[in-house]
Structure formats: C-alpha cells, structure tokens
Amino acid sequence: MLARSTLRLAAQPPALGAAPAGARNMATLREIELRLKSVRNIEKITKSMKMIASTKLNKAQRAMQAGKQYGVANSEVFQHAPAEDPAKRKLFIVISSDKGLCGGIHSSVTKATRRIFADTESSVESDSPIMVIGDKSKAQLSRALGKNLVMSFNQIGRDIPTFADAAGVADLIIKSDVKYDSIAIVYNKFVSAISYESAVMEVETEEALKNSPGFKAYEMEEEVTKDLAEFALANAVYAALVEGHACEQSARRNAMDNASKNASDMIGKLQMQYNRGRQASITNELVDIITGASAL
C-alpha cells in the first residue's frame, strides 16, 4: 500500500514549468549567449552602415549646395511670371529612392502627397496624375492612390543623382501623353543634418508661362519658351533629386546611429543577465556539492 502511494507520487508529472533547476539555467544561458552573439553582429553591421552613410552624406551635401542653385535660378523666372489662374490639373512628381533603412524618408513624402489629395480646400482634381521616382514610395502610393499612378522610375539614388537622370525623367514626362496645367514636385527638404521635412516645388508649363502677364517683359520667341519650360522641369527635378538624396543619407546615418545605440544597450543588459545567470548556476552547483558532501 505504501509502495503504491510512493509510486503514485513519483509518477505525478512535475509542476508546469518547474524543470530541474540546473537544467533550466543552462538552457537560458545558452539562449542568452546566442542572443548576445547575434546582437553583437547586428551592432557591427549598423555601425559600419552609419560610417558609410556619413561619408556619403558629405559628398551628397556638397552636391546639394551646387544643385540647389539650379532650383533657385529656376524659380526666379516663375516668381517674375506667376501663372494667372490657379492650376486645375496638377501633375505630381514624388521623389524618393529605392533603398530602405533610412528612417521615415519615403513615408514622409508619401504622407505629404496623400495629405494634398485629402485636403478638400485645395482645388486638386481627384484624378490628378502622379509619377513616382523610387521603388519604396511607389509601393506605398500604389496601395494608397494607385489609380492616379501614371509612370514610375527607379535606379536613381544609388549614387549622387546626375543631371542626366533628371533630363531623362523630364524627357519621359514631356513625351508621355499626360495632360496637366502645372507640375508639383514633392520631395524632402534638407533642414539640417538631423532633420528634414517634406516640401512642394511648383513648375509651370509652357502655356502657363505664355499666358502669364509678367512673362511678356522677357520678350522671348515661341520656340525658346518651349525650350525654357522643358529645361526648367529638368532643373527642378534635378534640384529635388539632389536634395532628396542628401536627406536620405542623413536619415540613414541617424537611423543606423540609433540602431547601434540600441544594440549596445541591449548588449549591456544581456551581458549582465548572462553573468548573473552563470554565477547563479555555479552557486547552485556548489550548494548541491556541499549539501551532498555534508550528507555523507
């Protein structure tokens, strides 16, 4: 009878989660070790990405200073010859890039575009065409405003954008059969090395320039006006591309910097946990040995 009760006691499954104490510590120690190794690798990767992004940022900033002058010279003509009536059908060009891991660059530009469309005060037609540069924004916009998407471009932004890129984009826009009264370029404006904000650049079309009263003062011929409109579009796209590229590099550097800091915090915490666990298991083993020895 007593034997049966002891057998029953021994046959009872152990309480949930109460594995033998030494074995559990070993299992979690192994887990912590693995996590520590992988977080260390991640920290190395994010640190190197940060280094690369900060060297690229220097180059990109210099190119941006030069490229912005094109945009400034452009807008001077449009300031002296503003369009008479507000544009009804705007073509939106959204500037972002193909690569990720750069913080909120792509969503900032996408959100700005969606805000313009959702804003009922502005006189933007709901079927205004959109063209996107960059795969990341293309994916976001094709989900949100997919019907308005007309053309998309990629492979820009691997290196500093060239005027050849901007001229190619402008040519494709002009040759496509898209109808518009004016063009709005949505891009990220470089505020400082740690912050950026989305902005819109307006470009006028040839007809808007011709009908504008201030433009008569320039006394241009017909054909040259068409040239000016095309060149102005390429200029504006170039300025926006270069500034967007600089914003992307700075955002990537900041994001990788934060990631490295978080990773090193995690490494510190995990290291503490690991040491405590190791010392606890050693202490347990010592206690077992000593009680075993004292029982003899």
Add this chain to the structure above:
Amino acid sequence: MSSATWRNVFTYNKYTQIAARALRQSLNESERVQAEKRGLTILRYQNWENGVGGPQTHLVPPVEKEIKQGVV
C-alpha cells in the same frame, strides 16, 4: 542660319545631353574620366494603368560587355 529643325525631333533636354556627351568625349584623358561620371544614368521606367504596372524598360540600354576569349 536656317531655323533649327531639331525641335521637331527631340526636346531641348535631349539636345543639351547630346551636346554634353560630345563635349565630354572631346576632353583630355583625366578630365574625361571625371566628366564621364557626370553623364551616367541607369534610369528605368514603367508605365502604369489602373494601378497595374507595365514592364520596366531601361532608358539607356546597358552595354553588354563581351566576354573576352582567352588568348592561347
């Protein structure tokens, strides 16, 4: 000079790109290498209809590098 007829064929941007390419190819060796980088573009584009994208096409088709046969 007769009035230019290139405007019927291509845009002013294409005109400047052609002129720039001619200028870059006429530079001396070291300057040419620097300037060639400014003329590079690997742009790809695709047309969209009703939320569906078409095929992606290169603006400037990449030059296929021929595999050199080993010299015996």
